[in-house]
Amino acid sequence: MSKYFDALETRTADERKSALAIRLPQQIAHAKANTAYFAETLKGFDAASITSAAALADLPVVRKSDLIELQKQLRPFGGLAAAQWGRLGRVFSSPGPIYEPEGREADYWRTARALYAAGFRAGDLVHNSFSYHMTPGAWILEAGAQALGCTVFPAGVGQTEQQVAAMADLLPNGYVGTPSFLRILLEKADEIGVKLPSLNKALVSGEAFLPPVRDALLARGVVGYQAYATAELGVIAYETEAREGLVIDEGVIVEIVRPGTGDPVAAGEVGEVVVTTFNADYPLIRFGTGDLSAVLPGISACGRTNMRIKGWMGRADQTTKIKGMFVHPEQIAVILKRHPEVSRARLVVTNPDSIDLMTLYCEVGQDSGDALEKGLAASVRDVTKLRAEIRWATVGSLANDGKVIEDARKYD
16 A cells, blocks of 8 residues: 555655646636636736746735625635635635535545555544534544545544543544543543544644644554645645745645735745635635744655645734724834845834833844934834834744734733
8 A cells, every 4th residue: 555645645746846837827817717806816826837836926815804804894715715606515604603514525625645655444433523514624634534545433523421431332544633632531541441443544634733742642553644725725735754944835825924915925934824725616826824934945855745834823813902902913013125135123012110122133144324323213103003112032032922013012
């Protein structure tokens, strides 16, 4: 049996670039022709010229935080979906509310690849503890498991004793759900004296999969891997036996951009995860997830050749209310574009003497001076309507954590 789900995972860089050069302009043309949103936002762009991930950087980003308002303006999907009722199999609702469509093709969310990397195979029985109520999480994993040839027990959430009893009776090989709920099930089994010897693998998602939790599962004979997915995109990246970050799924393009902008960051720098999908029904182009991550150099030791990211590293939305005014990462980006001498900056908010104070720390070379300081201070006032102190930082000294705005105020 193959180590890999298919040959796409081990393509050479040239093979991947050649395939992308054909597929990407086709998807952009499809989105422009079949969705109201992209027909408007991409009308000034020639789809045929967008043949690489680098070329995508010129296109605007649509962010997850925009979806609630967009969907109110144009129901049900804000003009971003190319398919409507009838062609779609299901529609889901996530908190917001944000509505997500599901098409009818098998493995719509591209989960089978991540499950395969986690050791799932045809003939496995999978205990699915994601919620089957309104949100798509359970269906995302079920679709991939069934595409692999697995059978799924739709456990959902809660009712831990009943779930343990079902596991003891049915003897599932694998688990999908959050890692914390798996621990709860295993502890409940211990509490009521039930053995679960059949369970030996897990694909977890929905929350951080920390090494202590992974090791605790391993001590019980359960080898767990994680997948990074969203309700809009399905699987974005997945863990392999190499345990070196997450490998990008073959059905998406991932960029890491400076929060509040669409500008790609330098290799290894933390930024917002922006994804372009090849989904025909919901053709999201440069979708800003609001999550932070960073690209890892090289390729995985497991032999899969696609780009890797470090995994989920927090949220990119750093909007902060200061003296009654909201300050957004986008505003910091506007300020920096006015002053190209600054390579990177971080706005730190403190409250000495219970009064909000903004300090903009700027990485600059040795030529910084009074004129630049005054110019930056004026730009901050102009863009945010607030005053900030300007402080210099040597190039490379600011923390590489994706933060553009740091709220360091203390309230005790």
